[in-house]
Amino acid sequence: MFIDQIITEIWKPVTKQYKEAYEAAKKLSAEELYERHIASEMKYFPYIGVNMNYIDTCGCPYRMAGGQLSGCSMCDYQSELAKRQGSLLALREMSPALYAKAVKQGFINSRGENAKSNVIENVSGYDSLDHSEVPEELCEELFREDIFEDAPFIYNVEARASTVTEERLKSFKKSVANRKRVSIDFGVEVSDEWIRNEWLNKSVTNAQIQDAVELLHKNKFKAVGNVLFGVPGLTEEQMIEVFVNSVLWMDSIGIDKIVIHVLNRKQYTLQGYIYQKLRNDEELLEKGLVQGEHTGLPWVFSVIRGLEKLYRKKSDIFKKAVVTRVDVNFNSISNKICYNEAEGEESNKYIDYINGLALNNKYDTLKEMVETIKQDTAYKAYEALLEKQKKCGSFADTFKLMGKKLAQCVGGDNWETLYSEFEIPEKFMQERGNKNE
Numbered sequence: 421m422f423i424d425q426i427i428t429e430i431w432k433p434v435t436k437q438y439k440e441a442y443e444a445a446k447k448l449s450a451e452e453l454y455e456r457h458i459a460s461e462m463k464y465f466p467y468i469g470v471n472m473n474y475i476d477t478c479g480c481p482y483r484m485a486g487g488q489l490s491g492c493s494m495c496d497y498q499s500e501l502a503k504r505q506g507s508l509l510a511l512r513e514m515s516p517a518l519y520a521k522a523v524k525q526g527f528i529n530s531r532g533e534n535a536k537s538n539v540i541e542n543v544s545g546y547d548s549l550d551h552s553e554v555p556e557e558l559c560e561e562l563f564r565e566d567i568f569e570d571a572p573f574i575y576n577v578e579a580r581a582s583t584v585t586e587e588r589l590k591s592f593k594k595s596v597a598n599r600k601r602v603s604i605d606f607g608v609e610v611s612d613e614w615i616r617n618e619w620l621n622k623s624v625t626n627a628q629i630q631d632a633v634e635l636l637h638k639n640k641f642k643a644v645g646n647v648l649f650g651v652p653g654l655t656e657e658q659m660i661e662v663f664v665n666s667v668l669w670m671d672s673i674g675i676d677k678i679v680i681h682v683l684n685r686k687q688y689t690l691q692g693y694i695y696q697k698l699r700n701d702e703e704l705l706e707k708g709l710v711q712g713e714h715t716g717l718p719w720v721f722s723v724i725r726g727l728e729k730l731y732r733k734k735s736d737i738f739k740k741a742v743v744t745r746v747d748v749n750f751n752s753i754s755n756k757i758c759y760n761e762a763e764g765e766e767s768n769k770y771i772d773y774i775n776g777l778a779l780n781n782k783y784d785t786l787k788e789m790v791e792t793i794k795q796d797t798a799y800k801a802y803e804a805l806l807e808k809q810k811k812c813g814s815f816a817d818t819f820k821l822m823g824k825k826l827a828q829c830v831g832g833d834n835w836e837t838l839y840s841e842f843e844i845p846e847k848f849m850q851e852r853g854n855k856n857e
């Protein structure tokens with residue numbers, strides 16, 4: 421598949437580190453590996469009302485499938501941890517019991533014995549329903565016995581819609597039997613299946629998402645869906661349109677909580693690659709699809725406009741939708757966050773406004789905020805960018821152009837062969853290919 425080849429290429433240097441670490445670790449015994457890992461600290465991010473505990477595992481099973489790292493194109497939660505994860509994979513294979521103990525110790529090293537719990541505690545790997553990352557032994561260590569002094573009001577774990585099965589939920593339920601509320605969080609990203617799978621490389625269908633929601637409800641779990649603001653490589657207006665449609669669709673299929681993630685830029689992502697390779701491409705500059713240093717990030721003005729458009733379409737959506745904090749310090753991998761014309765104070769005041777919404781719930785101020793941003797001196801540059809981006813044409817035209825540029829970067833002399841694999845289906849062309857967005 422076209423996008424999978426692109427992402428596999430982007431991740432090649434990390435694959436090398438991961439494999440080398442794995443091969444070296446295989447030469448040690450399980451006990452030696454356990455000793456190596458018990459001093460590690462799990463990554464932990466406290467928010468108001470929710471703590472994010474990213475347990476130190478062998479990595480995302482979806483990204484690692486097939487031996488070459490690939491995975492979702494907009495995501496990089498792994499690259500800086502590849503060596504440690506390669507070593508943990510060896511331990512996971514040799515002794516699931518010692519692996520589980522090492523992962524739990526990482527939690528204790530970070531939070532302490534009998535940690536004080538927040539209202540919501542996210543205690544999670546990348547896909548906590550996948551046994552290759554979170555075996556039964558680890559579920560037992562983390563959920564059977566108390567790791568908190570007092571149980572949190574809600575436990576949240578992260579998974580993929582494709583691993584939410586009746587069998588897995590039933591066995592997971594046994595490990596968390598004494599917990600009253602458990603929510604399972606999974607990435608929807610966008611409602612358009614073609615964009616999700618052929619551009620974001622997610623490999624999850626809409627039917628799988630709908631089935632997952634149904635199964636979770638049947639088994640008394642809450643369904644939490646993540647949605648992306650900012651599909652890499654699209655125009656600002658297209659990003660807004662995809663975002664609004666996606667949230668409305670997620671609401672319509674009964675997802676209990678919708679968590680909005682604003683695209684940030686990390687090295688081993690599609691947006692990171694577009695920035696590294698294409699930020700000065702003349703044709704893309706001319707159409708406003710790259711913007712020098714700003715390439716690969718949405719403008720904060722777009723985020724505010726997107727939220728306001730959503731509020732206009734369905735004002736009560738924010739009873740279940742929330743924006744995650746836009747903050748460079750709340751991320752496990754080095755990243756760059758969205759900004760307007762320039763980074764710094766002028767952008768930060770709007771980022772503070774967005775972050776404030778999750779706490780003060782003043783979504784009714786969005787309309788006024790849209791009027792305020794129009795008075796900002798940077799808004800002129802934003803409007804000029806929107807004008808340029810009109811030259812991109814439809815969604816299909818934009819994807820075709822960006823796909824061609826990516827094929828040229830990755831495929832070299834054989835780029836046309838690679839590009840020939842990038843097919844936009846008739847249905848998408850009919851729905852998204854004919855109108856000028």
Ligand code: SF4
Nearest residue numbers: 480482491492495546
């Ligand atoms: S978004 Fe989730 S499933 Fe996809 S690569 Fe990242 S961690 Fe893995």
